[in-house]
Structure formats: structure tokens, C-alpha cells
Amino acid sequence: MNQGSLDTASTMLRALIAGSSCEHIANCHGVTKSAVSQRIRILALELQRIVGVVGVDEEESPTAVLIRLNGDAYLEALEHFVPDAALALDLRRDRVESEDIDLCVMKIARHSRCIRRDTALLLTLFSTAAKPLEISQLEVRDYLEESGCIRTHSALRAEIAMNRISRDLLFQDQATNTAIDDYLSERIAHGIGTHGRPFYRGLRPDSKLFLSRSGRAMQLRMNGAVGQHLVCKEIHEIYRRIFAYSGLTGINTALARRTAAQTLLDNGANSEEIGRTLGLRKLAVQKLLRHGAGAAP
Known part of the structure; x- marks a missing residue:
């Protein structure tokens, strides 16, 4: 996410948290409602995954309702967000060494x-x-x-x-x-x-x-x-x-749990066993490993 896209998505996210509808935000920016939803969702997911949003699981789907309910936490995470960290996590880090x-x-x-x-x-x-x-x-x-x-x-x-x-x-x-x-x-x-x-x-x-x-x-x-x-x-x-x-980019609490899940996977554990260890459902385990080297069987 480049700086221009981040600025636009941040403005949209702040407007949503303030109570504006996606339709109203779309009219203000001259884009479609679905474009607004997509930009806000991408930014919210990066905040959850890169920074951590207090009270929201990193694998949870960021709906408009969820974002508004946890608006202060998303805004706080936005203050700590560094776009380069997202790139570093996607390109380099499956786990913490x-x-x-x-x-x-x-x-x-x-x-x-x-x-x-x-x-x-x-x-x-x-x-x-x-x-x-x-x-x-x-x-x-x-x-x-x-x-x-x-x-x-x-x-x-x-x-x-x-x-x-x-x-x-x-x-x-x-x-x-x-x-x-x-x-x-x-x-x-x-x-x-x-x-x-x-x-x-x-x-x-x-x-x-x-x-x-x-x-x-x-x-x-x-x-x-x-x-x-x-x-x-x-x-x-x-x-x-x-x-x-x-000073390392892309390291956070979510990556710590992904590291644990990936280690269990490498040691032969399946999705059910990983979920039992981390307290996650099978689908959440698969989401957690999505950025890792493989998917749990």
C-alpha cells in the first residue's frame, strides 16, 4: 500500500468510524461503494495483522460493524502503522527466527x-x-x-x-x-x-x-x-x-502465533492439533498459516 492509497484508505476508515456510511464516503471520493468497502477492509486487515488491534483477533473479518464497535482501537493501531512493515511481512517473514x-x-x-x-x-x-x-x-x-x-x-x-x-x-x-x-x-x-x-x-x-x-x-x-x-x-x-x-519490521504478536503454528505443522501436527494448542478453530488455523510456507492438512 503506497502512501497515496494509505492516505485515502485512512480517511475512509476514519469517516466510517465517525459514523458515515460507505455510500456517503463513496460519493465524497467519487468512487463506488464496493471500492470504499474494499479499501477499508484491506487497511483494517493490515492493522490487525501488522500492528494489532486491541480486542480484535488478527484473523477476524473486519466488517463495518466490527470496525465501528472497536473504532478507538483501530484508530490507535493506525497511529502505529508503518506501511513498509506490511511489505516486509508479506515478502520475508513466515515466522520469527x-x-x-x-x-x-x-x-x-x-x-x-x-x-x-x-x-x-x-x-x-x-x-x-x-x-x-x-x-x-x-x-x-x-x-x-x-x-x-x-x-x-x-x-x-x-x-x-x-x-x-x-x-x-x-x-x-x-x-x-x-x-x-x-x-x-x-x-x-x-x-x-x-x-x-x-x-x-x-x-x-x-x-x-x-x-x-x-x-x-x-x-x-x-x-x-x-x-x-x-x-x-x-x-x-x-x-x-x-x-x-x-528495529525489525513485521514482527508482532500475530506473527508469534503464526510461528508457533508453523513450528507445530513442521513437526507433523494437523489443523485440529494446532487449533487445540492455540485455542483456534480449524478455519482460523488455516488463515493463520496462509502467509506461511504451507497449509495445515
Whole structure:
């Protein structure tokens, strides 16, 4: 999408969110109604896929109703949108490579104001394939046993899963576990979320696993006037900063899940198995892999 097309599509998107009909927008620009719908849809999909629209799944079809319900989130994503990132993602990135993650970790150490937490958040995203909203709601008890040992085979509780269905949550990546342990040790040293007893390493089991820099739980809120759903703007902003540190284009939370799906596919998993691991329907799995090297069987 060149700059001229982006400017036109952005103007149309803003008008739609402000309440104008596609027919009215078409009359203003001297084009057909279908042309307006197509331009808005293409831009909305790129915002979902490249930047991430808080409260909207990256694979969800951006209808006019959906865009209006989540207008503020689309406008916020538009402020962060870099067209070159879309080109880089389409032409170069089927997945995030280990050296890309290593670079992100190095840049976090150089630029972040919360190094241990941000490192743990980055690695948790790639090793568990959980969504940011799900990660923001993880609790200490989801990661630790009462004895303080790591729950290497945990479960994403149904009440925090996006589809409200419990699924496996694996903490079997050593680098991820080390990063989380370092972050929890920092919290314990500062008495953040602790209870003064030896259980769960002295941390409150119901304390959120990842906290804001001030030590409180990340803020959740309901979004949308109709069909309300939970969103966590704070964790999306954290991930945006993390990826911005790296200077790499086309890396985002959606690509992290595509990487996980592609890895499972390479290891012989089918669509049903990938969907069960990521909490997605078969059709959503196929959409997720559409930009990858192949399609799930």
C-alpha cells in the first residue's frame, strides 16, 4: 500500500468510524461503494495483522460493524502503522527466527525500564503461543506449584482463555523459565505480590504472573457497546515497545502465533492439533498459516 492509497484508505476508515456510511464516503471520493468497502477492509486487515488491534483477533473479518464497535482501537493501531512493515511481512517473514528473538532480548536489556519482566513476556509469547490478553491474566499459580517448582505442564484456565476452553500451557522452554524465574526473584526481592510464607516461593498464588512497572495488575476493561469483550491495552503497548526496540519490521504478536503454528505443522501436527494448542478453530488455523510456507492438512 503506497502512501497515496494509505492516505485515502485512512480517511475512509476514519469517516466510517465517525459514523458515515460507505455510500456517503463513496460519493465524497467519487468512487463506488464496493471500492470504499474494499479499501477499508484491506487497511483494517493490515492493522490487525501488522500492528494489532486491541480486542480484535488478527484473523477476524473486519466488517463495518466490527470496525465501528472497536473504532478507538483501530484508530490507535493506525497511529502505529508503518506501511513498509506490511511489505516486509508479506515478502520475508513466515515466522520469527531464533536470532530475531535473541536480538529483541538484547535490545530489551539496552532500552527497557523493566528488563526482566519484558524479557519474560517476550519469551512467554513465543514459547507458549498464548495471546497477550491471556498472558496478562496468568497468575503465579499457573506457573508455580505450591512447592515452588515450575509447572512444566500447566493449563490455560477456561476463565482466561479467549475461547473459554481450557488448553495445555507448557512451560518447557528453559530460556523462558529462566527469564520468568529472574523476574519473580526481582519481585520477591522488592516484596511485590508476596505473602511472607514459603509456599509458591513466598509469592501470593493469585497474584498476576506479570505486573505493570508500578507493581499492580495490568488493567483490564470491557470494550464495545454491544457484544462486550475484555481487552488489556497495557500489555499490547508493552509488546509494541518490545518489538520497536528491535528495529525489525513485521514482527508482532500475530506473527508469534503464526510461528508457533508453523513450528507445530513442521513437526507433523494437523489443523485440529494446532487449533487445540492455540485455542483456534480449524478455519482460523488455516488463515493463520496462509502467509506461511504451507497449509495445515
